[in-house]
Amino acid sequence: MSYNFDEYIDRYGTESTKWDAFENRFPGLDAKGCIPMWVADTDFRAPQEVIDAIVAKAEFGIFGYPKGKGKSFDQAVTGWIFQRHGWQLDPEWIVPTTGVVPAITHAIQAFTQEGDGVLIQPPVYYPFKNTIQKNKRRVIENPLLLDEETEQYEIDFADFEHKLKDPKTKLFILCNPHNPVGRVWSEEDLTKIGELCLKHQVLVFADEIHSDLILKGSRHIPLGMLDERFNQHVITAYSASKTFNLAGLQTSVVILPERRIRQRYLEQLEINQARDINIFGTIALEAAYTHGADYLKAFLEHVESNLDYALDYTEKHLQGVRIIKPQGTYLVWFDFRGTGLTADQIDALIIEKAKVAVDLGRWFGEEGAGFLRFNFACHRSTLVKALEQIKEALKAL
Ligand SMILES: Cc1ncc(COP(=O)(O)O)c(C=O)c1O
Structure with a gap:
């Protein structure tokens, strides 16, 4: 089957957060008429096999309680993760959940107490901080550092270990590939992370939701696959979403190789009454993981080509702006600090003047001031229009 990411699909008026609900996310800014390039969803249809599977179930017309994950579901997950990353999962380790953020929340509740510390690496996907705080745990931060030579973010391992050493730090949420900075952590980085977390007995939640989305030249390594000892100490999350x-x-699914950790996690799901998964979700995940390889290949080519276009355009036309080149994800971290504007001025310029709705860098932590996150999983014309509007807004300064 061939896939067409050149078809423009009008999503206005389709109950979409990205296209229909951005006004309430930008208080004080007039986001009306903005091009939506925020929220991490794509402007494309799911693979036809996924649509067909959902339609078949819908036409059956009986939507009673599903029995939970079955053999074919497990086969789809184990097959996909092995095919993508070479990691052989035991079906017993696989537990479906109602999303990765809920899965993180269950882990926080299961493995930490109120007042305990949960470590994150800002600038990072902001719901991490939000769920830690909402659950009355302490947010412990190990900010990533931007290496000006490689123009890539790196982990400050001295500070990382310092934070792990605190006996109150009980859980570390790893984001790999990292949203928003686009790093796909190397084997060397992951080995250090795994060793240090073992040494200080800090459990790891590895959010690998973006791990299918690996760009040319990089390879995703699941932390749990790297070493049998890490495997016993890591909870990993995947999703087709x-x-x-x-x-x-x-x-989504979480991978829980260690028996006692798995039992405790399942118990938490019982406490939260969160064992049941929507039948359409499991059907869609199974179909996507069974039939989605060609779709993914074509989609990644599309994202790469949008990225190439934007890299070239930014260099030629957006003075003072640079792209931190992502190794993974379809999210692209733009550095606007070279324009000489303040973070407030940058945010207002892009949203109010250029009329492009993006994720503001500061949503990901103070380290994100002066940066903006763009979603490149869009039609080329959306990207071209956004970049041209930004060029005009910068020119009018
Ligand atoms: C790193 C990361 N984790 C989790 C999520 C959300 O996952 P879910 O919708 O399954 O809760 C996102 C969505 O953008 C994400 O980027």
Whole structure:
């Protein structure tokens, strides 16, 4: 089957957060008429096999309680993760959840107490901080450092270990690939992370939701695959939602290799009454992981080509702006600090003047001031229009 990411699909008026609900996310800014390039979903249809599977179930017309994950579901997950990353999962380790953020929340509740510390690496996907705080745990931060030579973010390992050493630090949320800075952590980085977390007995939640979305020249290594000892100390999350645009179906899986950790996690799911998963979500995940390889290949080519276009355009036309070249994800971290504007001025310029709705860098932590996150999982014309509007806004300064 061939896939067409050149078809423009009008999503206005389709109950989409990205296209229909951005006004309430930008208080004080007039986001009306903005081009939506925020929220991490794509402007494309899911693979036809996913649509067909959902339609078949819908036409059956009986939507009673599903029995939970079955053999074919497990086969789809184990097959996909082995095919993508070479990691052989035991079906017993796989537990479906209603999304990755809920899965993180269950882990926080299961493995930490109120007042304990949970470590994150800002600038990072902001719901991490939000769920830690909402659960009355302490947010411990190990900010990433931007290396000006490589123009890539790196982990400050001295500070990382310092934060792990605190006996109150109980859980570390790893984001790999990292949203928003686009790093795909190397084997060397992951080995250090795994060793240090073992040494200080800090459990790891590895959010690998973006791990299908690896760009040319990089390879994703699941932390749990790297070393049997890490495997016993890591909870990993995967989902088909980013890759195949299924986020509205709210389904993901967590991988829990260690028996006692798995038991405790399942107990927490019982406490939270969160064992049941929507039937359309499991059907869609199974179909995507079974039939989605060609779709993913074509989608990644599209994202790469949008990225190449933007890199070239930015260098030629957007003075003072640079792209931190992502190794993974379809999210692209733009550095606007070279324009000499303040973070407030940058945010206002891009949203109010250029009329492009993006994720503001500061949403990801103070380290994000002066940066903006763009979503490149869009039609080329959307990207071209956004870049041209930014060029005009910068020119009018
Ligand atoms: C790193 C990361 N984790 C989790 C999520 C959301 O996952 P879910 O919708 O399954 O809760 C996102 C969505 O953008 C993400 O970027």
